[in-house]
Amino acid sequence: MATKSDETHPRPPRPRNSRATKAVLLAAATSEFAERGLAGARIDRIAERAGANKRLLYVYFGDKEALFEAVLRHEIGQLLKETPLTDGDLVAFAAARFDYMLAHPETARLAAWRRFEHAHWSETEIESYRTRVDAVAAAQRAGRLDDSLPAVDLFAVVLRITESWLDAPPALRAVAGTQPLSAERLDEHRAALLESVRRITAPRRSGPERDASGA
Structure with a gap:
């Protein structure tokens, strides 16, 4: 029975x-x-x-x-x-990470529990972040990413952006007018977060090119 x-x-x-x-x-x-x-x-x-x-x-x-x-x-x-970080492409990384976290809510919840109640970190976790930060730094040196911020800070900002809506307070989600989140709202947010990452990470123009644009 x-x-x-x-x-x-x-x-x-x-x-x-x-x-x-x-x-x-x-x-x-x-x-x-x-x-x-x-x-x-x-x-x-x-x-x-x-x-x-x-x-x-x-x-x-x-x-x-x-x-x-x-x-x-x-x-x-x-x-x-x-969620590979190929050639330091933070826009593609952000898209892949958002999609993965959306499809795997257990992973997102584990990450939250990890931050709240587990003070020490493992070598596996450290190495996983180190390889990502090194990839960002290499892309900055190659001129593919903005280098005005340290690589670790740029990666940290993008990392948080990928979860900005999935981890948003329920009251903030309610401001969008849909609770639970609709597919349309998720699509809108995904597009917004990718545009945000593009703007944050794009190499800054300088010299004659910038002067000619009037920027």
Whole structure:
């Protein structure tokens, strides 16, 4: 007989090998941490979601904090894969990141929990940002991006812009007149954010070209 908990979190088919088991556990942990954060998550609930013995969580991942770090590493890997910063193109990056966060709300919620309750950072996270900042700096040196701001600050500004509407206060969203957000409003915001990134990151003209334009 199915229990109320079973109806809330249907158990997935039990995998037959360790790799599949780890994947199911990681997916269950991702959902639990996205909903409740590190402090509120419970190993028992994660095991129940996965339809597995909670002992396997400790065997494969260690304690709850180590499991949280494993979830973050996986999410960072997926995010890096789906939001490349090719040749320092911050406009294309902003578009890809907005689309990814919109399609993967669990990733956005994990990022928020990460900022609010997890004070230290991992080498994986540091390296993921370092490679992006280095790409921006290289594009600035090559003249493809505005170099009036330090690379790390320019990247930080663009990063926040990509989430400016998805992470906006509900009252501000209500000002737009649609709650929940309509597809039309999201399209309008996406176009606005990309135009903002273009204006912020475009190389500044100087010398005769700027004088001739009257700018």
